[in-house]
Every structure is written in C-alpha cells, then in structure tokens.
Amino acid sequence: MxxxxxxxxxxxxxxxxxxxxxxxxxxxxxxxQTYDCVFNLHLVKNMLGITNELSQVLQKGDQDIVNAMDLVQICKKQLQMMRDNSWDSLVEEVGNFCMEFNIDVIDMNHMYCPQGKSQRKAPKLTNFHYFHVDFFNIVIDLQLQELNSHFNEASTELLLCLAYLSPANSFSAFDKRKLISLTQLYPCDFSTLDIKVLEYQLQTYIDDMRSHVKFLDLKRMVEFSKKLVETRKDEVYPLVYLLIKLALALPIATTSVERTLSVMNIVKN
Structure with a gap:
C-alpha cells in the first residue's frame, strides 16, 4: 500500500x-518518505492492532460487554508489555521498512532535528530520547491513561451490570451474586431489607424469564424493559426492574458511549 x-x-x-x-x-x-513518518505509522499500526478487537466489541454496545471488559484488561496488559519490551523490535521493523523503500535511517545516537528546522534551532536531545522517551513512551502512556480513566474498577462493575441483566442468548450472562453486590453502589435505592428480598426475587425472576419465548427472543436492554412493562412483569419484580432502570441510566447504551470510547482515537493523532 x-x-x-x-x-x-x-x-x-x-x-x-x-x-x-x-x-x-x-x-x-x-x-x-521520512523516518519520522514511517516511525509514526508503524507505532500507530501496532497500537491499533492491539486495540482493534476491543474497538469492534465495544461497538456492539450492551450485547457483548462482558467480552469487552475482558478485552480492556488484555489491552492494558499488552500496551504495557509493548512499552516495556517492544522498543527494539519497533526500531528494527521501521529500519527494515525504510531500507526497503530507500528512506534514510537515522542514527539514534545523533542529535534530533525536526523536519523543516535547522539543527541550530532544534531541541538539544538525541534521536533516541525523542523517539523513545518523548514519543514512543508518551503515546502509549496516553492510551493507557485513557483506558484506566474510563474503565476503572468502579466503572467496569457498572458497565457489567448491563451484561448481567441482558436478555441476550437466553440471559446467558445473568449472575445473581454480582447483581446483589451491585446494589451496594446504590445505598439510597436499596435498603438492607430490599437486598434480602431481591436475592429471592432474582431467582424467581430469571426462571420466569427463561420460561417465556417472548423474552428469549430479545437481545437489547431497551427492548427488554419495554416488554417487561407490557407484560406487567415490572410490577411482579419491582426490585429487579429498579436494577434494570438504573442500568439503563448508564451511558453505555446511548450515543454518549461513543464519545467516551472515541478517546481511543488519540493514537491516530
């Protein structure tokens, strides 16, 4: 190409x-046809290769959020490994590419000179310092910072709430224990007695849902919540329905998630 x-x-x-x-x-x-550009392209290519699967899964919204959260952790780990261990291999990869297309390969020990500027006005640092410290490390750190910021432990648990309640694949992600633990994040909505009642209500609820085809055919939370109201199941399981309403208040199923996740595009800049 x-x-x-x-x-x-x-x-x-x-x-x-x-x-x-x-x-x-x-x-x-x-x-x-400069080393700077080739280095940029290869760095971006490698980073996008790490985050590609995560980006694809996140676009599916609440349907595959469990896999998405697993991939977030995998991406963090792979990016950190790239930062710690992949500098030499990247430099070799870029060097081979430059030689193939007759592009000058720089000496990392020489002083760095930005494209279009004289050596006299250039910052006093080596190519190694610029490309490794000021570029390679910083770009990866920015990506890790964004992932850590938007997918910390608390936000991850909240996002998984959708998966635990999702009707997709016959409620395959339903997890009673984790849903009970999520009520601790809403102390104003669930009293101690409510939590005890919810524990029993959840088991009856999931058995009821899985016994009706009308619910098993649903895939998204919004459709599911509407069906609960239509069938008046929201009145039968008020505490479960409260959990569902709280889950729908999260931005993962709205356009705001796209704005949140678009921070991954930072690697393109």
Whole structure:
C-alpha cells in the first residue's frame, strides 16, 4: 500500500493541471518518505492492532460487554508489555521498512532535528530520547491513561451490570451474586431489607424469564424493559426492574458511549 501511495503522490506532483494540488502532493511526498513518518505509522499500526478487537466489541454496545471488559484488561496488559519490551523490535521493523523503500535511517545516537528546522534551532536531545522517551513512551502512556480513566474498577462493575441483566442468548450472562453486590453502589435505592428480598426475587425472576419465548427472543436492554412493562412483569419484580432502570441510566447504551470510547482515537493523532 505504501508504494501505491508514493506512486499516486508522484503522479499528482507531475500533473500540470493543478498547481495547488501539485504543491500539496510534493510536500506530502517529502513527509511520507521520512523516518519520522514511517516511525509514526508503524507505532500507530501496532497500537491499533492491539486495540482493534476491543474497538469492534465495544461497538456492539450492551450485547457483548462482558467480552469487552475482558478485552480492556488484555489491552492494558499488552500496551504495557509493548512499552516495556517492544522498543527494539519497533526500531528494527521501521529500519527494515525504510531500507526497503530507500528512506534514510537515522542514527539514534545523533542529535534530533525536526523536519523543516535547522539543527541550530532544534531541541538539544538525541534521536533516541525523542523517539523513545518523548514519543514512543508518551503515546502509549496516553492510551493507557485513557483506558484506566474510563474503565476503572468502579466503572467496569457498572458497565457489567448491563451484561448481567441482558436478555441476550437466553440471559446467558445473568449472575445473581454480582447483581446483589451491585446494589451496594446504590445505598439510597436499596435498603438492607430490599437486598434480602431481591436475592429471592432474582431467582424467581430469571426462571420466569427463561420460561417465556417472548423474552428469549430479545437481545437489547431497551427492548427488554419495554416488554417487561407490557407484560406487567415490572410490577411482579419491582426490585429487579429498579436494577434494570438504573442500568439503563448508564451511558453505555446511548450515543454518549461513543464519545467516551472515541478517546481511543488519540493514537491516530
């Protein structure tokens, strides 16, 4: 693909029809054939490779949140391993790519000089310090920071609440013990007596739900909550329905989740 991009830019540069496009293509052609650009592309490629499965699962919303939360932890671990152990392999990968396409490979021990600036005005640091410390480490740390910020222990438990209640796959993710523990996050909504009652109510509720085809055909929480109201099951299981309403108040099933998860795009910038 890289060679095709070079060919396309060269073709635009040699085109006499549009001088503005020729100029922009000429500048772009210079940029993409630098070590800086190749390093950026390979770093982003490797990071997106780690987070790709997580991104795909998160787009499914509440239908696959259990797997999503597992993948969050896996991504954190892999990103940390990449930061700790993958510098040498990345430099080798970038170097081989540059040699294949006749791009100058920099010496990490030489002083760093930004593209388009003179050495005199460049910051006094080595290529190794810039690419390893100020770039490689910082980009990965930013990604880890965002994942830790948006998927800490408390928020993860809240997000999993949807999965425990979800009707998908015949309520396969239902977990009575974990749903009971979630009530501790809502002390104003569940008294000690309510929690005791809920413990018995949940077992009757799940047996009831699994015995009716009308509920087993549902996949999303919103559809499920509507069906509960239509069948007046919300009155039969008021405490369970309260849990469902609290779960639906979470942003995971709304457009706000896309804004929250879009922080992963930081690696593209």
């Amino acid at each position: 890289f060679s095709s991009i070079i060919d396309m830019l060269e073709e635009i540069t040699n085109d006499r029809l549009n001088s503005e496009q020729k100029y922009e293509a000429s500048i772009m052609l210079q940029i993409v």
